[in-house]
Ligand SMILES: Nc1ncnc2c1ncn2[C@@H]1O[C@H](COP(=O)(O)OP(=O)(O)OP(=O)(O)O)[C@@H](O)[C@H]1O
């Protein structure tokens with residue numbers, strides 16, 4: 349069942365970031381990838397020798413697997429949403445596990461059903477500490493059921509930023525969250541996937557007792573697209589893409605999308621984490637047009653490197669936008685403050 353394979357970090361040297369100190373260790377994921385023959389738990393997962401990307405295919409488990417998880421409480425349920433998120437307990441291991449049910453009677457079109465299947469198989473190919481781990485998925489005539497890792501402080505960032513309009517004030521803390529997200533996104537992109545819905549709602553926090561600050565994990569592959577190497581590493585844009593306010597400007601007109609659109613959304617989230625509002629909320633700034641606004645009173649305690657990284661993510665021309673690999677080497681992380 350869950351967590352069959354422990355990933356070994358033995359041969360790896362942690363990456364050192366100037367300001368993170370001992371609060372978090374990061375590893376070079378490419379090295380890790382090469383050191384693991386099969387990065388996912390899915391026996392059907394295949395890595396294409398030409399592209400290095402995982403080829404995605406849908407292999408649900410027997411739906412009886414759901415009986416191994418005992419319902420504890422409902423975490424998330426909205427009247428119009430097909431998704432219900434519940435906290436369960438795995439009877440075999442005693443561990444807290446989240447079940448995401450996608451109710452078939454609320455999936456109104458064939459495209460939505462296909463998107464649910466796509467979510468299951470794409471998510472199951474993820475294996476990284478900054479991405480919520482999916483343990484198994486199944487379906488019956490009423491629902492798709494996904495069992496996954498539980499993030500025990502899931503709404504931490506949303507509560508702070510959306511509910512209390514409070515930015516992440518401590519620079520080192522913000523830097524760690526930014527690294528968590530970029531590391532997770534690097535893994536997603538390396539698997540040949542564009543997430544397509546990065547936003548605070550899909551960035552969950554988890555904190556163990558001795559952790560000073562929570563770790564951030566990316567969730568929700570409901571809108572994800574699989575990159576096609578034949579299309580120059582792009583994907584054909586599906587009907588539903590992203591969430592208003594986080595969508596890269598090129599999505600409006602282009603029929604094909606690339607990994608760059610996730611970087612745009614990442615830039616927006618970093619901006620929100622730094623000041624607790626979106627750039628479009630600054631008077632005079634229009635979405636994707638003109639200089640990005642950095643109001644002096646909100647940015648005076650922020651490093652210029654952070655502004656520079658955000659500007660590089662929110663570059664309007666997708667060709668010139670920073671990539672996740674370059675973001676990991678950005679002076680915001682490597683310059684000592
Ligand atoms: N693994 C998890 N651990 C803890 N909370 C979770 C987990 N997965 C989801 N949640 C909570 O449930 C919310 C909705 O989950 P998710 O983003 O997967 O659903 P969704 O498909 O976006 O739903 P909708 O279609 O209504 O937007 C998350 O924002 C989070 O608050």
Ligand SMILES: [Mg+2]
Nearest residue numbers: 549550567568
């Ligand atoms: Mg979501």
